[in-house]
Amino acid sequence: MKYFLSLLLTLPLAAEDKVPPPGEQPFKTNCAACHMLASDVVGPSLVSLAKTYPKAKQGEFVAWAKAPGKKNTNMIQMPSMAHVPDADLAKIHDYLLSTADGVKEKSGKELYPKFKEPKRPLPYVVRASMPDSSPASVGVILENGLSVCWDTEACRFRYAYVGNKTNLFNIWKPASLPNKPFYVESSDVLIHSATSDDKKGSFFPITAKPRFRGYRLIDRNPEFHYSLGGFEIREQVGTGGSGGTIKRQFTISHLDRSIQLDLSSKGNAIVSSDKGTIKDGKLSLTAAEAKSFTLTLTKK
Ligand code: HEC
Incomplete structure (x- = not known):
């Protein structure tokens, strides 16, 4: 125990602003593969999740993640995230609310944005x-x-x-x-x-x-x-x-x-x-x- 404590004390203290938001790591581990920030790829974007599940609906968010339903017929069935503790799912929810805040949904459902012709001097x-x-x-x-x-x-x-x-x-x-x-x-x-x-x-x-x-x-x-x-x-x-x-x-x-x-x-x-x-x-x-x-x- 003594040894453990001293180890903790010798760990360098991270600068305040470098501490990642608590939901970031569990989100990356469990959800990021299918939920992108602003475009629907496998699952709905964080922007759209944040719209459907504002802070007041955190309970419903957690409930869905543990026992996902079926809403979007054009998407695969989301696997259950019941292995993720409720507390982590709540942190993930807070994390995506703050990450998606102020971000606009990308138009279209394309995985790759349309090619835009670069501006070049003529001829x-x-x-x-x-x-x-x-x-x-x-x-x-x-x-x-x-x-x-x-x-x-x-x-x-x-x-x-x-x-x-x-x-x-x-x-x-x-x-x-x-x-x-x-x-x-x-x-x-x-x-x-x-x-x-x-x-x-x-x-x-x-x-x-x-x-x-x-x-x-x-x-x-x-x-x-x-x-x-x-x-x-x-x-x-x-x-x-x-x-x-x-x-x-x-x-x-x-x-x-x-x-x-x-x-x-x-x-x-x-x-x-x-x-x-x-x-x-x-x-x-x-x-x-x-x-x-x-x-x-x-x-x-
Ligand atoms: C393997 C891909 C995959 C992973 C991993 C995944 N999801 Fe999903 N998620 C989906 C898909 C696909 C849907 C849409 C399902 C539908 O609507 O039928 C979805 C939908 C949702 C919805 C419901 C959106 C609505 O419209 O009500 C929530 C909430 C959600 N996911 C949260 C999470 C959380 C939290 C995690 C991580 C702990 C996670 N998902 C991980 C694929 C995934």
Whole structure:
């Protein structure tokens, strides 16, 4: 006994504010696995328990814990807590009343809160699975309220749409677009090559499989790089400055002949080029012009 006392006396005294509330430990041991603070997971939240069992109903609370009933059909049967002494159950009740005080119930019954899109400065680029494109797509979210889908599998610009809200993070299914695209590139093959450097010559589609080389950011705008046949093609996507326009700056190297871009499209946009001539939706460029040219898409 003497030894026991001296042991007690030599125990350091915990600072007043570090003493956990008396109900905390028995709560953690017996109840915490199923009762979360503010959301219904297995059992009702502490916030909801506190509502149903205010201080005046401590007796009922203890009675329930020892002999739980069945109220919520969507929840499992709560096991009896009869092994926990009444005094501890009362302390648990006091503990949850003070813990839940002033806390708001989380809306919804979800275990995981809904994904919230982080706020990011525009423009930004996000890898995503997008509709009507390959799963290896890149969303380009521009600062003028327009967005672009660029397909890194097919190595081409797929479409442009209005909206800079992306819901591009769902890995289970392609993202849904906020609006139908106003411009969809519809040609089977974008780039056609001439047999010689002669604009009037005949063009044939380059059906070689393009190889995606990656992209880099220039002032946060992506420049996509791919090889096609013997050419190296870079396409930088950004806003055209004014309202509803998108700029696509191309540079093509190792080119020794004229090319033609089949700009057939669906939707409601006007396409113009700073080089070459567009006729019937086809842009013809000499080898020199094709080294560097810019397409502008304007939403009608
Ligand atoms: C294994 C999971 C589990 C554990 C552990 C558990 N509960 Fe529950 N509890 C439930 C579930 C599930 C319900 C809802 C049952 C229903 O409504 O049919 C519930 C309901 C309650 C209710 C009644 C709420 C109401 O609406 O009337 C009280 C009170 C309660 N629990 C207290 C406790 C206390 C105190 C402990 C710890 C000593 C504890 N529970 C431990 C799962 C659990």
